[in-house]
Amino acid sequence: MSSAIASGIELLRNAAGRMVPSSVNGREQTAFAGVRQHRPQGATAAPRIHSNADFPSNGDKRVPDLATALRLCGLRDGMTISSHHHMRDGDRIALQALQTAAEMGVRDLMWFPSASFPCQSPVIDLMDRGVVHHIEGSMNGPLGDYCSHGKMRGLGILRSHGGRWQAIQDGEVHIDIAVIAAPTADPFGNANGVQGKSACGGLGFALADSIYADHVIVVTDNLVPFPCVPWQIQGNHVDYVVEVPSIGDRSKIVSGTTQITRSPDRLRIADFVARFLRDTGIMRNGFSFQAGAGGIALAFVDYLHRYMREAGVRARFVRGGSTRYLVDLLKEGLTDYILDGQTFDIDGVRSLASDPRHVSSSPFTSYNFHGKGNFASMVDAVVLGATEVDVNFNANVVTHSDGRLLHGIGGWQNCLDAGCTILAVPSFRDRIPVIVDEVTTLTGPGEMIDVVATERGIAINPLRQDLIRAAKASSLPIREIGEIKREVEKICGGKPQKARVTDKPVAVVKWVDGTLLDTVWQVQK
């Protein structure tokens, strides 16, 4: 393994040929060694010993406000505070917790969200003032720009949903205080996301935090008498319960409706993907698939629904992010179950709350590297997006082609484990090629990406000769990825310029096993 020094940081070349720092935020790192190569030893991290004698025997853990709860949890400089993102861009609690900590005069916190959203961009001010030292979690919009320009004191660490659970179990991240926004809770701390005016669906992203954090605070705007049923978060993990008037902006927590794309190009891609599953025989009785809530993914589900109905094919399970389109499949009996990691619209929330065949899942069941298996690898096909895909099928979801941070990884990396991983992407956006020679930031190794579906044709990874054979009889336009790339370059007027970045790392991308897959560099100017 070769190494180099840049900006005073030792860099290693990993198995994917990418330069990554040997240590991040003072912690030694392991460079990516290849898919399914890394095997850490020993025992997983364990939560501290607690005794029920220290908690009120009447089960009433309420305290008047968040400041009191934080004080009772022993908040001090340098701690790690975590939050979940089930409330998405409507969340008020994560920011409120950090701002309360600021009022209490605390400094150098590490914020460990399961994902961040633009509504949390005031955290920039807290970083400027020294309250928050750095963020380990997705950063986009203004937070992404802040990090991309090297203004954050520590390095950002981007992990998949499964990787976040793995990092907690590896002891790489120790959560001091977990602040869990809950649409419904009881005074004991049992909580769920399916009831209440701020209902958001599941709370799976907060599950590891509730189990492993030293202290857990549940914040709710719908307090019910014990018991809160179902208890997606168990009160037995919870220290304090805080009641507030509102945990978030309902209109931004789930959208009333999720919109199918109306772009003919994107509809074409969605139909290609659905026909691919049909024509290659992946769509058969008892199969399973996962698709997100993007415009193409929704349209894909809609097309597949039609083909399943036409062929009389029924899935055993589908995996959400659930939306109305998955719920429609369930209602029509075209799938036996929805296993739901997060819920994107009102129909999804209602279905999760009322239909026993719509089941909430967590990153542990779905994605965790340290589980004895996980659901992701049992899914027959998954349909994902990407910012860039290169001619070796490597893909990028975290940065723009100009190097700026764009997205978190979410469950994207974990989903690559599916039997057939399909990236459904336009071949270019406006004048920005999506199919390129080499991705700016490696987020998914090409060997795990089987199919790239664009409006100009479908490319199958040569490693998947079985899929290439299966698609032979189909009338779909199967093409070589290099050919699509050349066509896109012709349209856009040549190869794009390389991203202009410095040699100073601002964030790292972890692989699902906790090793370093790539580095995000500070952008110029």
Added chain:
Amino acid sequence: MASIAELALRRAEAGRCGKDVRSDCKVSIELAEAGGVLIELRSRVEAYYGDAIREQILEVLLALGVKHARLHIEDEGALPFVIGARVEAAVLRAGVHPEGTWLPACDHERPLSSRDRLRRSRLYLPGSESRLFVNAGLYGADAIILDLEDSVHADEKDAARLLVRNALRAIDFGGAERMVRINQLPLGLADLDAIVPEAPDLILLPKTETPDQAVEADLRITEVARKHDVSRPIWMMPIIESALGIENAGAIAAASERIVALTIGLEDYTADLGVVKTQSGDESLYARTRLLNAAKAEGLQAIDSVYSDVADMDGLRSWAERSRALGFEGMGCIHPGQIPVVHRAYAPTAAEIAKAMKIVVAFDEAKAMGRGVVSLGSKMIDPPVVQRALELVERARQMGIVTANGAPEEKA
């Protein structure tokens, strides 16, 4: 000293920019007497193509003969063929008499069109909406129409003409016939001057009312094509959109050798009649059948209007099926989603094909045995029925519904 009018002429703008604009750019130019070319560029794709854009702008100005100017460009990710057209439009609007033209590269096949090719669907592309051009060829339409007429604002005709000209070179529309709808004459003559050098396959003549309009367009096409050594065929399709035009349909059909089809514009026609356009189309039945008859009398294709509710696929299907039953061979599409519906509707049914195939087989047998009379079982088949069966099977072959040897094609 330059007068105020001259000064005003020396500044100009073309194109669009803004948060909601995609794949276009706004070029502002100010001509100068000295100082060379100064380019100020703000581009959404600066990080990827900033250098290429600056280089291209210099090339375009050089070709046009502009040596001294300040340019400000707000770019929302415009492709090179758009940037070229926008810069040129701004230069022309600033009153420059250009020394030459900058044209985008053309390095793809442009298949030749034939007089009687399939024209089931033609996809309308507003001439100012260049972002819709690039992928228009992917949807399998028999033709695409770059429209310079109703979809282009009166103030944008000059700029759209350049966009369309560049698109005819730069964009690979695949197997689609490349049609342009020009403006009514005389404005349409200027359109022809700009686009005929790029050899569009077919010119749609809007609001044709008299045969001499078609003759005038034909003459101009011939003249420009000769000047620019264009040898590819350029067909014409008059659009008849008025009561007078319908009355003259026969004469219009016969006006020019370039005419391969007649089509009808129902919005204008119903307005001319002072009636409401309905879903059933009863109010235009006479006009459509008269146009159809005039077309067939000249051996031309008859092509129907458009169906304007893009969300109503059932309505479209039913319209198109009735249209085929009347004798029309295709219609316009205003959204790619309409194309497969239209293609299915204008295709012969499986039963029709099966029956026609039997007749064709019987015809072949009769021919082989030197018999003049074709019979199927105990029934004698009349010559026009045989002729129709032969034509139907040939069309089905072109549509890919049956293979060359007559076997039904597997469904896609």
